[in-house]
Amino acid sequence: MRRASVSISIQGRDVSMDIAPHLLTLTYTDKADDELDDLQFSLEDREGIWQGHWLPKHGDAVAVKITAENFRDAGREELDCGEFEVDELTLESGADSGDVVSIKAVPACARSSLMLQRKTRAWANAPLAVVAADVVNPVGLDLLYKAPEIVYDRVEQRQEGDLAFLQRITKEQGLRVALKNRLCVIYAGQSADALEPLALSRDSLDFACASFKRTLDGVYTQCVVGYTDAATSDTTEKSFQPELPPTTGKVLTINKRIEHPAQAERVAKAELRAKNCKEMTGS
Incomplete structure (x- = not known):
């Protein structure tokens, strides 16, 4: 029987x-992709006990474990x-x-100075992995960096929360950042795409219900980045087209200041x- x-703990109890x-x-x-994990639970309260002293307070620590039996x-x-x-x-x-x-609760690590305190500081001749470690280590997070080595001539945090800053600079490099418990993970989406897919079977009832959608709305054949070289101030373009591009014929154009062609x-x-x-999605 499934x-x-x-198991729920609040404030360690x-x-x-x-x-x-x-x-x-x-x-x-x-x-994934720069969004925070989400935990929500609802309680029947005809007797009003959860509206009194049993009601958790903002900032209370919540830990949850889910146990499934006989599902696989x-x-x-x-x-x-x-x-x-x-x-x-x-x-x-x-x-x-x-x-x-x-x-509703959010990851505990995100409620720290990662989100709440705006800072201004700068790094010179620093790898992205070092910048990220300087941001997350002081708030008790370990860094798992699974991306190409990227070295900044100079990068600035300008009156930004740490998490917003980290999301901005990783996105600019084509990377993603995710917070998982006490771990900050920075990874390349293309590397994740190369992993073995997870097979779901209708016969083994891996899902109770499902829906799938395929669309060409907002899908592009090619991307062109028009950029100004930070060292020379020269303006040029870089384009990319995948091996098997969608047949929409649409070109995505991006303009921003970038340090180098790579x-x-x-x-x-x-x-x-x-x-x-987003061409193919499912739930």
Whole structure:
């Protein structure tokens, strides 16, 4: 028999048994491409206990583990969703359905100075991996850098939060940044594309329902980056077209200041991938 259960801790205390009679839904979304993971759960509250002293406070630490039994090969699997902090509280009151309290949380590491404190500083002759480590290590995150070596002549953080700064400079280089528990991962989307696909089978009921879509809206055959060389101030263009391009004939044009031709090529590939990955989507 298939079963799913959750273990929930708030402020370091296991409250799974307290929450179980009231838990209506719990959703954990593992996101990528510069978005933060998301944890939400809703509680039936006819008696009003979750509107009183049981209600978590903003900033409270939340840890969740999801256990699934007999979903694949009659085995037991456990997913540690990581550490979160309460970010949003919602109360919905209905005459027939009763009160429902909803709690939304974001990764704990993102509530630190990574998001809240704006900073101004600069690096010279520094690899991107070093810049990223300088940003995330002081807030207790380890860095996993899985991308080409990139060295800046100079890069500046101008009145930006650390996370916004890191997302900006990695995107400019055609890279992605993701926060997973106490780990900051910087990776190239093309490398992720090369991994073995995960096969889902209708016969083995890997999913209860599904929908798929294919579109050419917003899909491009080629990307052209017009850029100004930071060293010479010369303006030129760099284009990229994949081996098997979509047949739309549309050209994506990007204009920005870039340090050298290699960066222009990375940006062209990344921007084209970001658009064309939406050609086929599913849920």
